[in-house]
Amino acid sequence: MSAARKVLHAVTLHSPSHAFGGPVRVALNLAKGLRERGHEARLLALGEGFDPWPDSVEGVPARLFPARRILPLGFSGMTSPALLASAGRLVRAADLVHVHLARDLVTLPVALAALRAGKPLVLQTHGMVDPSDKLLAKVLDAVAVRRLLRGADAVLYLTPHERAGLEAVVGGPSVRTVRLVNGTPAQEERPPLSGPPRVLYSARLQARKRPVDFVDAAPAVLASHPDAHFVVAGPDEGELAAVRARITALGLSDRFTVPGALSGAEVLAELRRAHVYVLPSVDEPFPMSVLEALAVGVPPVVTHSNGLARDIAAAGAGRAVEPGPAGVAGAVLDLLEPAANAAASKAARELAAASFSMDSVLDTLLGIYGGITR
Incomplete structure (x- = not known):
């Protein structure tokens, strides 16, 4: 052509x-x-x-x-x-x-x-x-x-x-x-990490995406990183009330930000502040949000049924886990270790550039x- x-x-x-x-x-x-x-x-x-x-x-x-x-x-x-x-x-x-x-x-x-x-x-x-x-x-x-x-x-x-x-x-x-x-277009690498750990979910708040699993993973992460902060961003498709209710039930309102839908520029800004990106959904074909995280150099956590899981795991660019809060929490804790995060971040950008x-x-x-x- x-x-x-x-x-x-x-x-x-x-x-x-x-x-x-x-x-x-x-x-x-x-x-x-x-x-x-x-x-x-x-x-x-x-x-x-x-x-x-x-x-x-x-x-x-x-x-x-x-x-x-x-x-x-x-x-x-x-x-x-x-x-x-x-x-x-x-x-x-x-x-x-x-x-x-x-x-x-x-x-x-x-x-x-x-x-x-x-x-x-x-x-x-x-x-x-x-x-x-x-x-x-x-x-x-x-x-x-x-x-x-x-x-x-x-x-x-x-x-x-x-x-x-x-x-x-x-x-x-x-x-x-x-x-x-x-x-995904090439992106500027995120700046050096600073401040308390920041863990991001940015996708539609829909049952298949399992945003409540993200919330339920927080207590285990906070047990090791009590100053960690969690962001649940995205338009509501039926799960916002459940997300808010679970945050309240766990007594974690001061540990979460729920900003709603973000523009493309706002998503990239959040990614550049994030230590780890989490998409706990099942049967996700090929999520653009994960590709954007890779391009910025934010190690993602996905489930094994995610279409990008094998690439991420093989490259060491993040973690692929079984669905559910326990798997998510364990992977986030792993990636909050500075050496592991740095290695995965480098691999994430290399994977985005080479394959996507x-x-x-x-x-x-x-x-x-x-x-x-x-």
């Missing part, structure tokens, strides 16, 4: 609180990288919570349509009649359409519009399209998802587990799958784009 092309990146929702999480971060990183290489990348999404309404996001031209919640199904129940009416025109104006696909009423219609228009179509599912027994998933799979997975020019996956899930949704290997890892740099990811992506013809 040597000639400059117009690439439309479509994702479900962008908001100041980054409520939709990693897929938006990936879309923006890719779009920014493409623009730096001379391509005309744009973002299409629902928007929510903006005042004033933006026409660009982090320097990427963006067409954001006000979100309407038409069904009580979280992100799957959101759409915009104006976006749906404009989808055909927007995809026809692009040379290639890259959809960050979920089972929702935004990305599915945009991808279908691209198929109808005969545009080269790349789907990237971020682990969001997997076998499901839910009625809505079965209906959407029958109506649209299988057709899209079979018809796309490339379907990007993160892990072998995700690829197997995509093939299971379709009912066989009739999907043009290509592996593309998430990348944006340059490497963009090289792969542009090769995929270049191989797509109609």
